[in-house]
Amino acid sequence: MKLTDASAVVTGGASGLGLATARRLAGMGAAVVVADFAPEGADVAASFGAGFVRADVTSEDDLRAAIEAASAKAPLRALVHCAATAKPQRILKKDGSASSLADFERDVRICTVGSFNALRLAAEAMAATEPIDGERGVCVLTASVAAFEGQIGQLSYAAGKGGVVSMTLPAARDLASHLIRVVTIAPGLFATPPMLAVREDIRAGLEALVPHPSRLGRPEEFADLAAHVVENPMLNGEVVRLDGGIRMQPR
Numbered sequence: 001m002k003l004t005d006a007s008a009v010v011t012g013g014a015s016g017l018g019l020a021t022a023r024r025l026a027g028m029g030a031a032v033v034v035a036d037f038a039p040e041g042a043d044v045a046a047s048f049g050a051g052f053v054r055a056d057v058t059s060e061d062d063l064r065a066a067i068e069a070a071s072a073k074a075p076l077r078a079l080v081h082c083a084a085t086a087k088p089q090r091i092l093k094k095d096g097s098a099s100s101l102a103d104f105e106r107d108v109r110i111c112t113v114g115s116f117n118a119l120r121l122a123a124e125a126m127a128a129t130e131p132i133d134g135e136r137g138v139c140v141l142t143a144s145v146a147a148f149e150g151q152i153g154q155l156s157y158a159a160g161k162g163g164v165v166s167m168t169l170p171a172a173r174d175l176a177s178h179l180i181r182v183v184t185i186a187p188g189l190f191a192t193p194p195m196l197a198v199r200e201d202i203r204a205g206l207e208a209l210v211p212h213p214s215r216l217g218r219p220e221e222f223a224d225l226a227a228h229v230v231e232n233p234m235l236n237g238e239v240v241r242l243d244g245g246i247r248m249q250p251r
Contacts, residue, residue: 088153
């Protein structure tokens with residue numbers, strides 16, 4: 001799928017993996033709209049010529065506004081959904097009491113329900129376009145290696161990202177008749193703002209867990225894979241780990 005004369009929506013596009021991807025897609029010729037809850041996202045998007053819609057990914061109205069803004073520029077051909085949350089949670093607190101159901105529901109809602117919300121609304125817009133070279137569009141979702149090897153304290157995050165992994169194949173099968181592909185990227189340890197805020201010695205210990213290369217992934221490397229997924233029509237219904245070979249330990 002070539003993005004010349006096409007638009008793309010990137011959720012979570014004001015920082016980290018989303019920002020690198022939004023810049024990459026803009027460099028490929030797409031009219032990019034960044035959908036992010038961060039108010040500073042407007043200035044970030046403007047810095048590389050992208051549009052901006054402040055959006056909560058669990059809100060139908062917000063995401064529909066972002067997709068309509070992109071479609072007004074050019075036919076929507078690509079969605080890269082990066083928005084997520086990663087708050088620590090265990091089943092029992094240190095005092096033995098049960099953890100918060102509301103916190104669990106919030107994280108799963110943002111990670112899984114937010115992914116479905118973005119997917120369904122983007123697919124609706126893509127399905128109304130004319131096919132180009134046998135396809136109408138591609139939706140790239142973001143999971144995490146935590147979906148496979150969730151660590152202690154990652155309960156709600158692992159569940160939320162596991163939902164994204166599980167929906168990938170049925171979503172791709174469902175949308176195949178509309179000529180729309182669905183692929184999920186499951187990144188490992190990346191140099192995003194939350195990870196860069198971790199104490200340096202702890203971060204170095206995490207980097208040592210990555211077999212090769214023994215470092216944090218660069219957001220641009222995530223963006224490169226997202227761009228390849230967009231351009232390669234045979235990538236469909238797959239979850240691709242992007243992790244340097246790491247398999248996370250229990251803690």
